[in-house]
Amino acid sequence: MAAHDPVEQKYVYDFAEGNKDLKDLLGGKGANLAEMTNLGLPVPPGFTITTEACKAYLTTGREPDGLAAQIEAHLESLEREMGRRLGDPDDPLLVSVRSGAKFSMPGMMETVLNVGLNDRSVVGLSNQAGGNDRFAWDSYRRLIQMFGKTVCEVPGEEFEHALDEIKRAKGTHNDLDLDADDLRGLVDAYKQIFAKHTGREFPQEPREQLDLAIRAVFDSWNAERAVLYRRQERIPADLGTAVNVVTMVFGNLGPDSGTGVAFTRDPGSGAQGIYGDYLANAQGEDVVAGIRNTVPLQELEQLDKTSYDQLLGIMARLEEHYKDLCDIEFTIERGKLWMLQTRVGKRTAAAAFVIAGQLVDEGLIDLDEALHRVNGAQLAQLMFPRFQLDHEFEPVAKGIGASPGAASGKVVFTSARAVELAAEGESVILVRRETNPDDLNGMIAAKGILTSRGGKTSHAAVVARGMGKTCVSGADELDVNVPAKKFTVGDHVVSEGDVVSIDGTTGKVYLGEVPVMPSEVVQYFEGELDPENTDDALVRAVHRIMTHADGARRLRVRTNADTGADAARARRFGAEGIGLCRTEHMFLGDRRELVERLILASGERERDDALAALLPLQRADFIEIFREMDGLPVTVRLIDPPLHEFLPPLEQLAVNVAVAQERGEDVAKEEALLAAVRRMHEENPMLGLRGVRLGLVIPGLFAMQVRAIAEAAVAVVRDGGTACPEIMVPLVGAVQELETVRAEAERIIAEVAGDSGVEVLIGTMIEVPRAALTAGQIAEAAEFFSFGTNDLTQMGWGFSRDDVEGAFFWRYLELGIFGISPFESIDTDGVGRLVRIAAEEGRAARPGLKLGVCGEHGGDPDSVHFFHSVGLDYVSCSPFRVPVARLEAGRAAITTTGSDSR
DSSP: OOTTOOOOOOOEEEGGGOOTTOHHHHHHHHHHHHHHHHTTOOOOOEEEEOHHHHHHHHHHSSOOTTHHHHHHHHHHHHHHHHTOEETOSSSEEOEEEEEEESSOOTTTSOEEEEETOOTTHHHHHHHHTTSOHHHHHHHHHHHHHHHHHHHHOOOHHHHHHHHHHHHHHHTOSOGGGOOHHHHHHHHHHHHHHHHHHHSSOOOOOHHHHHHHHHHHHHHHTTSHHHHHHHHHHTOOTTSOEEEEEEEOOOSOSSTTOEEEEEEEEOTTTOOEEEEEEEEESOOHHHHHHTSSOOEEGGGHHHHOHHHHHHHHHHHHHHHHHHTSOEEEEEEEETTEEEEEEEEEOOOOHHHHHHHHHHHHHTTSSOHHHHHHHOOHHHHHHHTSOEEOOOTTOOOSEEOEEEEOOEEEEEEESSHHHHHHHHHTTOOEEEEESSOOGGGHHHHHHSSEEEESSOOTTSHHHHHHHHHTOEEEEOOTTOEEETTTTEEEETTEEEETTOEEEEETTTOEEEESOOOEEOOHHHHHHTTOSOGGGOOOHHHHHHHHHHHHHHHHOOSEEEEEOSSHHHHHHHHHTTOOSEEEEEGGGGGSGGGHHHHHHHHHOOSHHHHHHHHHHHHHHHHHHHHHHHHHTTTSEEEEEOOOSOGGGGSOOHHHHHHHHHHHHHTTOOOHHHHHHHHHHHHHOOSSGGGSSOTHHHHHHSTTHHHHHHHHHHHHHHHHHHTTOOOEEEEEETTOOSHHHHHHHHHHHHHHHHHHHTTSOOOOEEEEEEOSHHHHHTHHHHTTTOSEEEEOHHHHHHHHHTOOHHHHIIIIIHHHHHHTSOSSOTTTSOOTTTHHHHHHHHHHHHHHHOTTOEEEEOSGGGGOHHHHHHHHHHTOSEEEEOGGGHHHHHHHHHHHHSOOOSOOOO
């Protein structure tokens, strides 16, 4: 090679060349196959084609230069190691071609088994198996079925119909009752289906099968279901998938063979023990597809004790090596155990907390790593209610509790119907014999999933656990008839639209809607469960990890609360103050009449009378809140929305007045109100007379509120309490606005507070882009900033949340313009940059400036991490999300290594 010749990029790695830390390059499956190979575990030989090859292929539409030659070289090496050639007619080597992205995407991408079989090698395979014709032809029909559907887009249901026809003719419902002649006939039927849809015969050249299967796996990265799953799980779209080419081992050789999936701990509860499913005389796809009901893994001990004991030893070794729950796929070929995959297993939210605590106790990880292993989304799931059961609710069926939770809804039998009804606001339960990757849309839309087949490792179970959806699988008492849109259980017939309830913890299925009760985690946060005196492993684990998070975090967590009751609950949930008290909520209900008096005031005296009537009401509201938050800061936002929002809609009021006039009624008051509404009407009130502008235009309005806040604080202090009020001026865009309001506020506070010792901070809400960009100026008049990220997002993007989410966000998400709604998780590049600029320039002008956030982003896990990185002092969110923010603030503060918590 010349000195300047470029070094050829390496696209293919033998299993012995990789390790578990190369997930970016080899994908999760390939990296872990390599790791197990290096540990000396029984892994079938093979090689991995890297994610870099996939990305190059997807970018150019063709395989990158050098890939074909590298595959050929590794295939020849594999053939030498095995002493067989791919597709050899007399002694064939067969391989599986399997996807494997960095992050687990169960069932979302493609797999093809038995690659290398053709009309000649099927005979050689039978001879390898000691003349087992049934096994050979069963393997061949599986190849045609998987290759046809995966590589050539032949409708999978046509293969299923052909299989059902042969079973019907045989008088059986069980695949295992089909003999070699039946399967030979099925192969012929499958070939005809393949030719009908592709216009060509099934490919007989083994290398062509391999190449087409590899390309199909690459292409499956951008399949609709994979894209949807990545979006749901927030997996980046530019990672690509690796491809694993693995020597076939066979679990369908007879009763001394089989396949299974094992977990080193219960992925549903976190309990230690032996968990998994086993299926004799089957290939691996049969387990995860849920097409046959499995037996518990423990039964393998009676079927093959040697393999069972070896498997338990490997499970223990893998868990200690990975220091986490491991999800393992294995095959037994005539008494020989083979490990096909391991990965850090998906688990329910409850299991995540329990397992993290257990691993700390076992000395495998420390508390920082335990905190890294859980997340706020999981904690939020644990706070959902559960069923409140009594003697009136008897289950009609029981399956396997595959993913915990309590879900009630209308029964639907197709994913399309689930999406349709969910879009109309209905809660639905998706009922299927078994789910498959094409059901992902419906699974996302449904409140829960119920299947009559499958176990804890079926497609429905694994995907539901990953999404935090309630799932009951393997409820085999259910006779599900999808075409007829009904299922039968005992004497009950449940049709589409009927309501059922499913319990993903117990696996029980109920007719009708079952009432719910608070979760034990909420009871813990409410102080109703003592974590030191309970047998509940989940509560103990949550308490332990939350305590560590609180000790680790720098960000404080406040709440958004407008009433004493909300404030009290938030404080029980761990809130360290109120970051947003919305005063406009205090003008609703019976007080609307006073607001009308204020708006309709014809002169200064009438306006002052209306404000005087509002003052004691506002004062009483603040006294209640200050007492509940005794000693903690309370940020009160002065009235923000335009006053006309407190009045009837213009169109409705105009119609009412016209009708009353037609009837000859006295409508003088209504006419005056209508005139005021017309006078104040704005085409775009969110960008009009509101916030600080309203306070400057309506004399006395802000003064009344400031006086009420100061008088309430003084009253609480004189009663022996402590009040720490902070007055926040909304919608400031220029420092002069804030200076004007502040001058009046300071005069009133000095007058009211006197020598009481009450101190009141005055700051502003940064919600107008101009405020963020002139933060250095505004900080000269502000003692604190609170970022109103809802409005900052609306104004930064130039769209209204109320109008656009249903109008076009779905399309933006579909096109990948948004990975997630910017109202749900902060847009760090745009709106986040405004926050960063304002924080830096504000603190440069006033070093002691207090910084917080009070938009909905304050309770979003990803956004909390961003606010920590920017250097804010606190986040504020709804009471229910306070524990989530506390947890994520702790996670943001720790320097972590180890597994990704995705």
